[in-house]
Amino acid sequence: MTDSTDQTYRRTSLLLRSMNVKGKTCLDIGCGEGVTVASLIDSGALLVYGIEQDQDIVSPQMRVDPQFSLMVGDATTMDLPEVDVIYCLDVVTEILAESGWDSLMALIDAMLTHAKDIFLELPSMREDGAWKDALPFGVNNDADLYKALLKPFADSIECSYDAATIEYNDYPRITWRIRTCKSCSTDG
Numbered sequence: 001m002t003d004s005t006d007q008t009y010r011r012t013s014l015l016l017r018s019m020n021v022k023g024k025t026c027l028d029i030g031c032g033e034g035v036t037v038a039s040l041i042d043s044g045a046l047l048v049y050g051i052e053q054d055q056d057i058v059s060p061q062m063r064v065d066p067q068f069s070l071m072v073g074d075a076t077t078m079d080l081p082e083v084d085v086i087y088c089l090d091v092v093t094e095i096l097a098e099s100g101w102d103s104l105m106a107l108i109d110a111m112l113t114h115a116k117d118i119f120l121e122l123p124s125m126r127e128d129g130a131w132k133d134a135l136p137f138g139v140n141n142d143a144d145l146y147k148a149l150l151k152p153f154a155d156s157i158e159c160s161y162d163a164a165t166i167e168y169n170d171y172p173r174i175t176w177r178i179r180t181c182k183s184c185s186t187d188g
């Protein structure tokens with residue numbers, strides 16, 4: 001098992017402790033090989049959609065699983081399916097570097113309207129990379145990044161909290177669980 005795969009297993013295990021996915025429909029943005037998808041299916045998810053730009057990355061076993069539906073393309077430009085839970089893990093830096101701030105904000109807006117719960121992993125501002133060039137002026141630390149990403153959507157969010165923190169290349173990455181107002185109207 002590679003370090004990256006091991007980290008994904010550990011993070012997914014932490015997240016699944018904070019939410020029961022049994023009988024739910026999920027979406028994994030940037031599903032890669034399908035590690036998170038497999039964990040969701042093993043935990044009882046009814047159906048898991050996975051978005052990946054390169055279908056050859058997705059393991060052959062996942063591609064034939066009847067509980068998995070692969071959507072090939074760029075998540076920032078496609079229509080998202082209606083689901084109970086969205087997982088957007090380890091892709092924010094790629095989206096920022098490749099598509100920019102406005103595309104990431106449009107994706108977050110789409111996620112908020114297509115799911116009840118979202119798990120959004122944010123990078124640490126201490127991480128290096130071209131993704132930082134896409135940040136708006138004034139984003140200088142982790143708190144600034146969180147506020148800049150979610151404050152515009154405050155009316156669509158019931159609450160959010162740190163669901164899991166993992167070390168990623170010696171930097172902490174926080175995965176936020178965001179309960180949307182959509183979940184308020186259906187959960188009672």
